[in-house]
Amino acid sequence: MSPSDKSPSSQSQHLKRQWEQLHDDVVSCERCDRLIKHCRNVAIEKRAAYRDHDYWGKPVPSFGTPAKILVVGLAPGAHGANRTGRMFTGDRSGDWLYRAMFNNGLANQPESTGRADGLKLTGCVVTNVCCCAPPDNKPATEEIANCQPFFQRTIELCQPKVFVALGGLAWRAVVRHAVEQNQLINPSPRPKFGHGALAELTEGRWLLGCYHPSQQNTFTGRLTEPMIDAVFKDACRLAGRPRKHK
Numbered sequence: 001m002s003p004s005d006k007s008p009s010s011q012s013q014h015l016k017r018q019w020e021q022l023h024d025d026v027v028s029c030e031r032c033d034r035l036i037k038h039c040r041n042v043a044i045e046k047r048a049a050y051r052d053h054d055y056w057g058k059p060v061p062s063f064g065t066p067a068k069i070l071v072v073g074l075a076p077g078a079h080g081a082n083r084t085g086r087m088f089t090g091d092r093s094g095d096w097l098y099r100a101m102f103n104n105g106l107a108n109q110p111e112s113t114g115r116a117d118g119l120k121l122t123g124c125v126v127t128n129v130c131c132c133a134p135p136d137n138k139p140a141t142e143e144i145a146n147c148q149p150f151f152q153r154t155i156e157l158c159q160p161k162v163f164v165a166l167g168g169l170a171w172r173a174v175v176r177h178a179v180e181q182n183q184l185i186n187p188s189p190r191p192k193f194g195h196g197a198l199a200e201l202t203e204g205r206w207l208l209g210c211y212h213p214s215q216q217n218t219f220t221g222r223l224t225e226p227m228i229d230a231v232f233k234d235a236c237r238l239a240g241r242p243r244k245h246k
């Protein structure tokens with residue numbers, strides 16, 4: 001974009017191109033040898049129930065277009081996003097997440113089964129701090145660091161007003177980014193993760209904590225549907241989105 005061409009439509013075209021470039025860069029990334037091998041192996045071996053599925057088997061980019069609520073998870077599920085190619089899609093975690101987002105007007109439907117299922121997000125983006133499915137759902141510190149530039153570019157392009165961190169690791173990644181950018185209002189002591197925890201960022205922006213909708217949390221009742229719904233209701237309020245009337 002030339003300096004003289006700063007009309008809203010050319011700026012949005014520029015943002016769109018940068019977003020697409022980020023998407024392509026993530027999908028073609030091979031920086032973490034262990035994770036790339038794991039994603040491919042899972043895609044070859046497959047789970048019996050998905051024997052006939054054509055697995056994605058590579059890094060998974062963010063879902064949605066730049067928006068003011070950024071939902072941050074940990075990493076793609078081996079037989080969820082690593083199979084379908086879309087964040088939180090095709091597994092139980094995604095069922096919980098998108099149902100809560102739908103209930104709060106952030107998604108057009110509660111189901112998330114595959115890239116062609118018609119799901120569209122409004123006013124929010126879903127991303128992960130690690131874009132590749134890790135063995136045992138545990139990315140190494142070094143792998144998260146490798147993926148950090150993608151996370152950073154996602155934040156820069158979205159300029160979120162509200163971060164919703166799904167789990168402590170996502171919370172710490174956002175806190176780390178905010179500290180580096182000098183954007184945390186009370187940096188010491190570092191804000192602690194909790195369900196419904198809130199940390200204030202500069203310029204009226206917020207970080208909101210939510211237990212991860214993993215089966216470990218949802219099966220045990222640590223996270224219930226009203227609990228996750230309440231977090232997204234709060235996120236909408238903090239982002240200044242109009243209340244959804246059901």
Ligand code: SF4
Nearest residue numbers: 029031032059132147
């Ligand atoms: S985790 Fe991130 S940095 Fe590592 S290979 Fe995947 S996309 Fe690349």
